[in-house]
């Protein structure tokens with residue numbers, strides 16, 4: 001095509017060739033705009049999804065607080081922003097080829113008309129038709145390149161977000177020579193442990209020392225924000241201490257394989273996490289990939305005082321408990337979480353004791369189940385209830401990152417206000 005055009009008119013061909021880089025510049029400019037618009041559209045759908053993920057599971061709370069109208073308004077606002085950003089993107093996508101074509105054709109028309117006038121009849125009608133046809137055929141692949149470029153620009157924000165995730169550094173790293181531990185006795189040492197969440201934040205734990213013997217139960221109390229949960233996060237190696245070390249059976253936990261550590265250290269939290277699936281899958285969660293041992297699941301159910309209610313469910317251990325265990329009561333969920341810990345059979349148990357009010361029978365069943373679970377293992381219990389505190393061998397208060405041992409007599413003889421300041425209820 002290019003040769004044919006050159007033969008018909010070298011001057012016009014040169015003019016056409018000058019237009020191509022101009023159009024390329026326009027394509028680049030429009031591509032950059034499309035990239036920015038696509039980025040905004042990606043962010044708006046991400047905000048809408050995050051909002052729905054947060055609010056839909058809390059729908060009971062929303063209704064109980066008469067907040068439906070407020071949430072509908074918030075949803076509409078986010079959905080409107082998303083709609084407008086997506087419309088902008090669609091419009092831009094539809095407009096770009098038209099803009100490029102118009103510019104191209106307009107510019108060529110002006111140049112051709114100008115050239116015809118200047119050539120003063122040396123250029124006949126047939127040659128003109130032949131030239132323009134060749135030009136149109138040449139434009140098509142150039143436009144395809146433009147389209148491909150715009151597709152690339154449109155996908156760029158998504159790729160950028162993916163690369164950002166790739167650049168995300170894990171807070172803890174497993175050493176290549178980290179050891180695997182088959183068994184753990186459960187001796188626990190916190191040696192001069194200090195921790196802050198980031199350089200600009202204050203110390204949450206300040207040179208903390210604690211030695212827990214294997215099989216011992218230690219209760220941690222203290223005011224809200226004192227650092228109790230942070231201590232648990234360090235023990236599970238969700239973060240590493242800023243200084244000092246934590247040892248299990250005299251091994252620094254930074255030298256133990258993460259899988260091995262988390263196999264032997266189990267957290268039963270007050271925020272119970274249950275998944276949509278059967279009762280058995282939730283109890284035997286640890287073996288979900290390798291095959292659940294049903295005998296152990298039932299034994300765990302019995303030890304956790306959960307067997308009775310599970311057997312009354314329509315399909316017993318094979319009943320689906322719905323999203324986040326929605327078909328179960330609070331006490332039943334707690335017993336299922338305890339059954340999961342019994343199934344895991346950890347050497348070290350961390351108990352973030354639930355404060356949620358249960359009826360007295362449920363509370364008795366949960367307490368019995370906890371007592372069974374606490375037998376024969378090392379237990380670190382974040383206690384909120386005086387009764388639980390008194391089950392421990394030793395009691396510590398964690399305040400401003402510092403530990404201080406409390407005596408039973410000081411607690412039992414304590415004034416109600418001083419118990420409350422330790423975050424305890426009677």
Ligand SMILES: Nc1ncnc2c1ncn2[C@@H]1O[C@H](COP(=O)(O)OP(=O)(O)OP(=O)(O)O)[C@@H](O)[C@H]1O
Pocket residue numbers: 197204222223224225226227228229230231423
């Ligand atoms: N991910 C985090 N990033 C930054 N600061 C945090 C983070 N988690 C907790 N903190 C801060 O660390 C301090 C200790 O929090 P932590 O959750 O350990 O307290 P706690 O004793 O468990 O409190 P509570 O009894 O209320 O659960 C608080 O000041 C809290 O704001």
